[in-house]
Amino acid sequence: MTDGDTQTRRRIRVEGIVQGVGFRPFVYTLATRHGLTGHVGNDTTGVYIEIQGSPERVASFGDDLLSHAPPLAAIERVSNETITCRDDSGFHIDGSDSEGQRAVLVSPDVGTCAPCLSELFDPNDRRYRYPFTNCTNCGPRFTIVTDVPYDRAATTMADFAMCGDCAREYHTPTDRRFHAQPVCCPACGPTLRLVDADGRAIAASPADPIATAAALLSEGHVVAVKGLGGYHLATDATNQEAVATLRRRKRRGEKPFAVMAAHLDQARHLCHVDPAEARTLACPRHPIVLLRRRTQAVLAEALAPGERNLGVMLPYTPLHHLLAREHPAPLTMTSGNLAEEPIVCTEDAALERLGGVADYFLVHDRPIHARADDSVVRVVADREYPIRRARGYAPAPLPLPHPAPRPLLACGAELKSTFCLATARRAIVSSHIGDLENYETLRCFTEEIARLSRLFGIKPQVVAHDLHPEYLSTKYATDLATPDGPEPLGVQHHHAHIASCLADNGHSGPVIGVAFDGLGYGTDATMWGGEFLVADLTSFERRAHLVPVAMPGGAAAVKEPWRMAAAYLDAAFEAAPPPGLAVAERNAHHWEHVRAVARAGVNAPLTSSAGRLFDAVAAVVGVRDRVGYEGHAALELQQRADPHERGHYPVRxxxxxxxxxxxxxxxxxxxxxLCAGADPATIAARFHNGLTDAAARVCLHLAEETGLGQVALSGGVFQNTLLLGALRARLERRGLRVLVHERVPTNDGGISFGQAAVAAATEGARA
Incomplete structure (x- = not known):
């Protein structure tokens, strides 16, 4: 029997990140190559395909569909069935179907691919120096999507009618811009303008806003640059006066700025970059990567005062590549916002909120529909260790170890806010939003919940939240939980941390969980933060913890570590610490009053926080009495530690x-x-080693007591790679398996994912 004598027809459905990644053009090309007929289209759940031909060719098509999918696709599920053959003529792409229950996923934004970069710098190409060049393999996705299915009409490119040349590319199956929804060129796409702080156009000479902006940066000005998910504030990173001006205007305190290196070689001149870090810098997601700074690197001191590490990224849009080409020295690229506010994403908001910060604004007319700050990662043991999950990563779905019986919303914590929407086994963690400490951030939080709920068709029937009654995220959740609204479910903060690490590793538990962080509301109404739990996704038991001490002044003690030093010294020396300690002398004016507050327990809640212990030791050693941002003192204490010191302080x-x-x-x-004259670097190292030893001994004791062989490490303190690495190595040498974060942050940015995992498992256990 010949190839044409027998025909079979299959209906195939593909779910996952399969829209906006060139999947329909890929299917079209694949079907044509195999000589098959049928059609392919997008709908609200993914991609549907009908394919017809000989059984052998249809089977071969199915194999290639999975093994040769577009690089940006993330296939979650493929289903197919045999249906009745039809008289087709060729293979075609359908118009999208917007009816039905929404379940489609949206691709994160993707850095510029090599072919587009080649066009960008080719004088003979019609897109030469065009800052919005993109194709099916790169460019904006999530930040421009207004609805699903993913078509041009459902993006912020809808108002840009394609010119004839772009339309030909869009409709030519062999072109890499075949059905690339953001396709455009200088004749039909967005345009760039340079304006001053009053919104007045700046004449470019030559007529190139990027070249003019680069010249202004070289002169020491601050330029706000509209990127994919919001604005950056840029300065020449080698210009001390310019960087100091930006720091003062932005009210940044001492928190480090990120740097954009023009290319990988420049990043290597600024920092030590190992092969895994180089791969992460250059990957399509293009996060900021925290790297070890070279002592000889020529950078402004105000860039990262006192920091041994530097956050570095490479250009990831054509605009950034062009700017880096025109201004080859490294640039600061910090979020376009004022302290603690969300990143701005519209020109009006930029001029209003950043008019006193930036001197000039490099703007364009492609609207940003979704904010997306830059992602931040470390590389630990050759794997990414997220610090902030945002552009390039969100809203890629994460699997839940247990399916959610009902759609749910997890509202996260207060700091480093994210939320999580979940249905079945799929969890969608929002992009980093920020600290819910002001109206603008809270408004961004609530608006983004509404937007993503609609975009992904998730109407929550359960709302998970932190136990802290004063968190704005908790108040939002309880306000939702009306008699007709979703059912509330409180999740203890540190249980959520451990659950987040479990779910990040596809694990259900039980495990020994070490949750070290700043503060979290405990079940006994004290502030926890140095916890050893035996936990699974539905329950936990507090099996060990740091001995609580008073936190004099409450929230003031978080910003003034010397207060924790006063409380810890009183507790350590039974109210009679050695006289003449420098920390007491530096703060003599308030010292006795704060000690009295700690003893009286008035406005001095008890805390077992590991973060506050770090603060106390940092102040005692003289590292820092006051902080400019969360974890500041602990970070500097870590950086002071002598890596060659092996001594440790014994802990009962x-x-x-x-x-x-x-x-x-x-x-x-x-x-x-300290009294014996030891160097602060030695003390810092012995402190880290002592805490590592104590934590390891507790874990080993609990492992022997429970028979558990897995330990999960989570909480913001485990951003400290010295502590993380030492504890992990110690436990693994003793035969325990150690779980750490790989896809969501170990800090409070991962709390919402943990809450969702707990809620899903708890709901499942009740069903």
Whole structure:
């Protein structure tokens, strides 16, 4: 029987990130190559395909569909069935179907691909120096999508009618811009303008806003640059006066600025870059990567005061590539916002909010529909370790270990806010939003929940939240939970941390969970943060913790670590610390009052926080009495630590159910060494080693007691790679499997994912 004698027809459905990644053109090309007839289209759940031909060719098509999918596609599920053959003529792409239940996913934004870069710098190409060049393999996605299915009409490119040349590319199956929805060129696409802080156009000479902006940067000006998901504030990173001006205007305090290197070689001149870090810098997601700064790097001191690490990224849009070509020195590229506010994404908002920060604005007329800040990662043991998950990563879905029986919303915590929408086994964690401490950020939080709920067709029936009654995210959740609204489910903060790490690793537990962070509301109404839990996704037991101490002044102690030093010294030395300590002398005016507050317990809540223990030791050693941002003192203490020091301060572990870990012993050891004239670098190292030893001993004890062989490490303190690496190595040497974060941050940016995992598993257990 010949190839044409027998025909079969298959209906195939593909779900996952399959829109906006060139999947329909890929299917068209594949079907044509195999000599098959039928059609392909987008709908609200993904991509549907009908394919007809000989059984052998249809089978071969199915194999190639999975093995040769577009590089940006993420296939979650493929289903198919045999249907009745039809009389088709060729293969074609259908118009999109917008009816039905929404379940389609949207691709994150993708950095400029090599072919587009080649066109960008080719004087003979019609897109030469065009800052909005893109194709099916790169460019804006999530930040321009207004609806699904993903078609040009459902993006912010809808108002830009394609010229004849772009239309030909869009409709030519062999072209890499075949059905590339943001396709455009200088004749028909968005345009760039340079304006001053009053919105008045700046004449470009030559007629190139990018070249003019680069010249202004070289003169020391601050330029706001409209990117994919919002504005950057740019300055020449080698110009001390310009960077200091930006820091002052932005009210940035001492928090480091990120740097955009023009290319990988320049990044290597600024920082030590190992092969895994180089791959991460250059990957299509293009995050900011935290790297070890070279001492000889020529950079402004105001860029990252006192920092041994530097956040570096490479250009990821044509606009950034062109700017880097015109201004070859490294540039600061920090989020376009004022302190603690969300990143601005419209020209009006930029001029209003950043008019006192930037001197000039490089703007364009392609609207940004979704904010997306830059993602930040470290590379630990050759793998990405997320610090902030945003552009390039969100809203890619994450799998849940247990399916959610009902659609749910998890509202996250207060700091580093994210939320998570989940249905079935799919969790969609929002882009980083920020700290819910002001109206603008809260408004961004609520608007984004409404937008993503509509975009992904998720109407929550369960709303998970933190136990802290004063978190704005908790108040939002409880306000939603009306008799006709979603059912509320409170999740303890540190249980959510461990659940987040479990779900990140596709694990259900039980595990020994070490949750070290700043502060989280405990079930006993004290502030936890140095916890050892035995936990799975539905429950936890607090089996050990740091001995609580007073936090004099409450929230003031977070910003003034010397207060924690006063409380810890009182506890460590039974109210009689050695006289003449420098930390007491530096803060003599308030010292005795703060000690009295700590003893009285008035406005001095008890806390077991590992973060506050780090603060106390940092202040005692003289690293920092006051901080400019969360974790500031702990970060500098880590950087001071001598990596060659092997000594440690012994720590008592007493009691039972739960064990009590005496952090005061670490403070006493630090003070004794300080009084003996030890170097702060030695003290910092011995403190880290002592905490590592104590944590390892607790984990090993609990492993023996419970028979558990897995340990999960989570919480913001584990951004400290010195502590993370040492504890992980110690436990693995003793035969335990250690789970760490790989896809969501270990800090509070991962809390919403953990809440969703707990809610899904809890709901499933009740069903």
């Amino acid at each position: 572990i007493t009691g039972a159910a739960p064990l009590r870990v005496h952090g005061t012993d670490l403070v006493r050891g630090a003070v004794d060494d």
